[in-house]
Amino acid sequence: MSARPFLLLAPLAILAACATSGPAVDGRQPANVDAVVDMTPVLRFSPNQLKIKAGDTVEFRNISAFTHTVSSRASAIPAGAVPFNSGQIKGGGTYRHTFTVPGTYNYFCDPHHSAGMTGVIVVSAS
Numbered sequence: 001m002s003a004r005p006f007l008l009l010a011p012l013a014i015l016a017a018c019a020t021s022g023p024a025v026d027g028r029q030p031a032n033v034d035a036v037v038d039m040t041p042v043l044r045f046s047p048n049q050l051k052i053k054a055g056d057t058v059e060f061r062n063i064s065a066f067t068h069t070v071s072s073r074a075s076a077i078p079a080g081a082v083p084f085n086s087g088q089i090k091g092g093g094t095y096r097h098t099f100t101v102p103g104t105y106n107y108f109c110d111p112h113h114s115a116g117m118t119g120v121i122v123v124s125a126s
């Protein structure tokens, strides 16, 4: 009988350990990354619409052979937020940005903006 309390508690301990590793958006993101957006060979951000919370960090991953950017303008992000620009990201490269100001961020890939490579991230207050 003495082993039974341990058998009942062991699954709870495993769940608690998993909970400390952060939210599992898609199982691909490393620690400290809350969401992942791919930059694709068909000149799109995927997903191109994303909802996160203030303070979340998004990792943009270039999974294509093209050079992409993650760029924004002050006129298309919330007042008080600082525009971000990744610079050129070669294939296989990544860029991370932490969104601290709530609101709607419209961003784009500089070389492929006219091809429709744009995205929207909506940041909620908490």
Ligand SMILES: [Cu+2]
Binding pocket: 043, 066, 067, 068, 069, 109, 110, 111, 112, 117
């Ligand atoms: Cu691009």
